[in-house]
Amino acid sequence: MRHARRRAVRRTVRLAAVGGLLLGGTLVVTAAASEPAGPSGAPRTTAAPSGTSGAGLVERLGGARTAGHWVGAGGRPVVAVTDAAAAAEVRRSGAGATVVRHSTRELESAVSGLRAAPRVAGTAWAVDYRANEVVVRGDATVSRADWSRLTGAARDLGGFVRMERTAGTFTLRLNGAQPILSAAGRCSAGFNVTDGRGDFVLTAGHCGPTGSVWFAAGDGDREVGETVAGSFPGDDFSLVEYADGDAGDAADVVSVGGGKGVRITGAGEAAVGQRVFRSGSTSGLRDGRVTAVDATVNYPEGTVSGLVETDVCAEPGDSGGPMFSEGIALGVTSGGSGDCAKGGTTFFQPVREALAALGVRLIGPAPAEVGQRGGQDGAASAGSGQGAVPSGAAASPGAPAPVPGADASALLARLADRRNLGPGLLVVAGSLVALAGSRWIRAESGRKAYRRQYSATWN
Numbered sequence: 001m002r003h004a005r006r007r008a009v010r011r012t013v014r015l016a017a018v019g020g021l022l023l024g025g026t027l028v029v030t031a032a033a034s035e036p037a038g039p040s041g042a043p044r045t046t047a048a049p050s051g052t053s054g055a056g057l058v059e060r061l062g063g064a065r066t067a068g069h070w071v072g073a074g075g076r077p078v079v080a081v082t083d084a085a086a087a088a089e090v091r092r093s094g095a096g097a098t099v100v101r102h103s104t105r106e107l108e109s110a111v112s113g114l115r116a117a118p119r120v121a122g123t124a125w126a127v128d129y130r131a132n133e134v135v136v137r138g139d140a141t142v143s144r145a146d147w148s149r150l151t152g153a154a155r156d157l158g159g160f161v162r163m164e165r166t167a168g169t170f171t172l173r174l175n176g177a178q179p180i181l182s183a184a185g186r187c188s189a190g191f192n193v194t195d196g197r198g199d200f201v202l203t204a205g206h207c208g209p210t211g212s213v214w215f216a217a218g219d220g221d222r223e224v225g226e227t228v229a230g231s232f233p234g235d236d237f238s239l240v241e242y243a244d245g246d247a248g249d250a251a252d253v254v255s256v257g258g259g260k261g262v263r264i265t266g267a268g269e270a271a272v273g274q275r276v277f278r279s280g281s282t283s284g285l286r287d288g289r290v291t292a293v294d295a296t297v298n299y300p301e302g303t304v305s306g307l308v309e310t311d312v313c314a315e316p317g318d319s320g321g322p323m324f325s326e327g328i329a330l331g332v333t334s335g336g337s338g339d340c341a342k343g344g345t346t347f348f349q350p351v352r353e354a355l356a357a358l359g360v361r362l363i364g365p366a367p368a369e370v371g372q373r374g375g376q377d378g379a380a381s382a383g384s385g386q387g388a389v390p391s392g393a394a395a396s397p398g399a400p401a402p403v404p405g406a407d408a409s410a411l412l413a414r415l416a417d418r419r420n421l422g423p424g425l426l427v428v429a430g431s432l433v434a435l436a437g438s439r440w441i442r443a444e445s446g447r448k449a450y451r452r453q454y455s456a457t458w459n
Helices: 002-033 054-061 084-092 104-116 144-157 351-358 408-416 418-458
Strands: 066-071 077-081 096-099 123-128 133-138 161-165 179-182 185-188 191-194 199-203 213-216 223-231 237-242 253-257 260-263 275-280 284-299 302-310 322-325 328-339 343-350
Touching: 054 066, 054 077, 054 084, 066 104, 077 084, 084 096, 104 123, 104 133, 104 144, 104 284, 133 144, 144 161, 191 351, 199 223, 199 351, 237 351, 253 275, 253 284, 275 328, 284 328, 284 343, 302 328, 328 351, 343 351
Parallel strands: 077 096, 133 161
Antiparallel strands: 066 077, 123 133, 123 284, 179 185, 179 213, 191 199, 199 237, 213 223, 223 237, 253 260, 275 284, 275 322, 284 302, 302 343, 322 328, 328 343
């Protein structure tokens, strides 16, 4: 009887171990097929009704009681408010609230004062919602005298204007992702768009004036099209009409380098704190966070307002390239400072503003199919190769490319995330220990039985 019980226990342990291996393997596969979690991933789309999103709450409470919003931990919207009652209302809606001193109206008044001051090339400013301040930056080209005058003007606007010197210079990032060439220089195609009659490439306005003729990279002998509309300075967008009027198959894909592409499913608004990706021919695919919206930059060539400020790096050769998050188009590269060796600041022309001004829409799903994805707070996320698959030829932003799928780099990111794989690997490890233990118990039992038999025979 004792031997029968031992065999039953061993059999039960082995079956449990095998079941644990199957369960652990399933958890590992599921983790690999999911988005990265936490800091390695991006804030997820909350899909909340517009009235409970950060933007919706700011609109509902008004500019006198709020001071902006951003994406907090785990994708939760956070709203800056000026009184306790507003904070309570925000928290009841499920968002986070931070009570600050200065309202949106005060911050916007300071920005208006800066715009009215004499223009100084090499400067930029934006509202820092988290710090509840307006930040003014000056690059290396700004003289001491100009900086002193601007500092005095900022001081007169209030104690919530912060002055900062920045390394490098604010320059336009002329050149591009999968490059297109013209007499004006080398630039990047951003996104394919259409007006219902013909197809176009949306790119940066500073890339070239109306009438610029663009050619494909390589030998530069294949005509892409001609710039037919645009705005720069003030804004930074332009429209290149395809020479044959057709963007071709898979026109809703942009390049992320290495022969891979990401499918674009709609357009959204960027939000402070959101993780974003940018593609360009000089520096490839890069990611970072949105640090401000509605920023103004005084380039040597002119002033551009309403830009998205990020800590994504870029270099000359990346202008016009697409910025996106989880398949949602957010902007095209305008300019910035720094490089991808030391880091820097990059500004983007918002896509929605450009589409509305030009009377076009992205090539891809109908607007009704996109819904609110990426549009609540712009809080849609993107993996480093999200939506990408190897293709026969490199997918070019604004040009035909293969339909994307799953990318190996995203898979590796998921496999490296201990929060995704922890439970699965723990179950697998425990099952292996149990299986090894059952085999050891069986072997030890056999040795004891052999010793008993041997001892009896020897005696």
